Amino acid sequence: MPMPNRRRILQSLATVAVAAPWVARAEGRTVRLLVGFPPGGGTDAIARVLAERLKDELGAPVIVDNRPGAGGQLAAQALKAAAADGSTFLLSHDHTVSILPLVLRQPGFDPARDFVPVAGFASFANAFAVSARTPARSLGEYVAWVRREGGGRGAVGIPAAASVPEFLVRIVAERNGLDLVAVPYRGSAPMMADMLGEQITAGVGSVPDFIENHRHGRLRVVAVMGTRRIAQMPEVPTLAESGVAGFEELPYYGVFAPAATPRPALDGFAAALSRVLAQPAVHERLTAMGLSVGFMEPAQLEARERAYRAAWARIIAASGFQPQ
Numbered sequence: 001m002p003m004p005n006r007r008r009i010l011q012s013l014a015t016v017a018v019a020a021p022w023v024a025r026a027e028g029r030t031v032r033l034l035v036g037f038p039p040g041g042g043t044d045a046i047a048r049v050l051a052e053r054l055k056d057e058l059g060a061p062v063i064v065d066n067r068p069g070a071g072g073q074l075a076a077q078a079l080k081a082a083a084a085d086g087s088t089f090l091l092s093h094d095h096t097v098s099i100l101p102l103v104l105r106q107p108g109f110d111p112a113r114d115f116v117p118v119a120g121f122a123s124f125a126n127a128f129a130v131s132a133r134t135p136a137r138s139l140g141e142y143v144a145w146v147r148r149e150g151g152g153r154g155a156v157g158i159p160a161a162a163s164v165p166e167f168l169v170r171i172v173a174e175r176n177g178l179d180l181v182a183v184p185y186r187g188s189a190p191m192m193a194d195m196l197g198e199q200i201t202a203g204v205g206s207v208p209d210f211i212e213n214h215r216h217g218r219l220r221v222v223a224v225m226g227t228r229r230i231a232q233m234p235e236v237p238t239l240a241e242s243g244v245a246g247f248e249e250l251p252y253y254g255v256f257a258p259a260a261t262p263r264p265a266l267d268g269f270a271a272a273l274s275r276v277l278a279q280p281a282v283h284e285r286l287t288a289m290g291l292s293v294g295f296m297e298p299a300q301l302e303a304r305e306r307a308y309r310a311a312w313a314r315i316i317a318a319s320g321f322q323p324q
Contacts, residue, residue: 031058031269032065033255034079034090036072037159040189042208042289046253047091049285050121050276057272068187071160072096073107080114084258086265089118093206094251095163098309102316103162105323111305116261119270120254120296120304121277122286125225126164126247128172128239129210132219133198139223139242142202143176153179157191157203160184164251164312165204167319172244195219206251207232207290226250232290249311253291254301270298 033051037043044066051062067075076096082088090096097115100107109115128139136142146154158165161184173180183200185191188209194200196218203210207224211232214221223242224230239247255273257266274295276282286293296304 029060029087031055031060031062031086032082032088033062034065034067034075034082034088036067036069036075036090036092036096037187038068038189039066041159041187041192042206043091043093043253044189046122046208046286046289046291049282050091050273053276053279053282054272057275058269071100071163073100073104073109076100076111076115077108079256079258080109082258084260084262086257086261086269088258089269090115090256091253092256093124093253094305094308095160097254097256098251098305099163099312102309102313103321103323111256114259115256116259116266117298117301117305118255118257118266119273119298120252120294120301121273122253122291122293123250124253124291125207125230125250126168126204127207127210127221127225127236128168128202128204128223129195129214129219129221130202131195131198131200132217134201134220136222137220138237139172139239139244142222143172143178146178146180152177153181154202155181155183155200157194157200157205158182158184159188159191159205159209160186162321162324167315167321168204168239168244168247170319171246175244192219211288211290230290230292232288246315249308250292252296252301252304252308254296254305266298 033047035044035047047064051064055062067078072092079090097111130136130142134145136145156169166182169180169182188205191203195203210221213219221236223239224236225247226238227248277295283293
């Protein structure tokens, strides 16, 4: 047997052996999966898909514990305060872990000190979408419509203040000479409700937030982040194609635990998540939501988070935004 394959197999067996005692102890215990956004949004839907399968892999109930508010800040603070016994985890995208520490003077948590990465499982693209009320079929057409109908003024919904979507709204406005106000919501679900109810004509959020309504024509995604178009919506151009470069770094989804959580608990959960992601039905469902699914080891997730935060630190500094 070639050494690299033999080494990987031995490492996998070692991980299973270490994780097994924690998995056994987890039986009969409820595992909480903290989510910093309300039910009905993209992150909540993703968490519920994984929780349903994780309970079988862990041999324990897995509940999604929604702690909406402040862009995931409340959920992150709850993770920091949780017992480090392997019963509480945070499922989060980039905003809570990478962006909040850049835009808040006192977020109430320090990811490097208070959290430990467990595993990553996907990347995704943020998107600019318009309501069915507008005639726009592209970002350029939306800009022209705002100039024509709103005198250059408009409102764009965002799922959280001081977020990547807010900075995207700022840059779209600046580069096109518009006066666009970013209107923060408590998550994507209420933002989409207002878009579908035609209370607001545009919004920026994740592709998982928008994709089903886009498919059914209830709203239109007109541009996506990244270096290339996404497979689930190949007709939608990238922001760079639409004249707004600088949004090529894609955000991620990951799971985090309190810093002092025992290694067997971390390895046990990561192994269970890896098995869940390998299930074709789960992979297909998450992919249909607009995710690029791929398991990341703790070190990979940590490196991805650091690189993402560094990229956005430069963008935020260049925007002149001052931490609040």
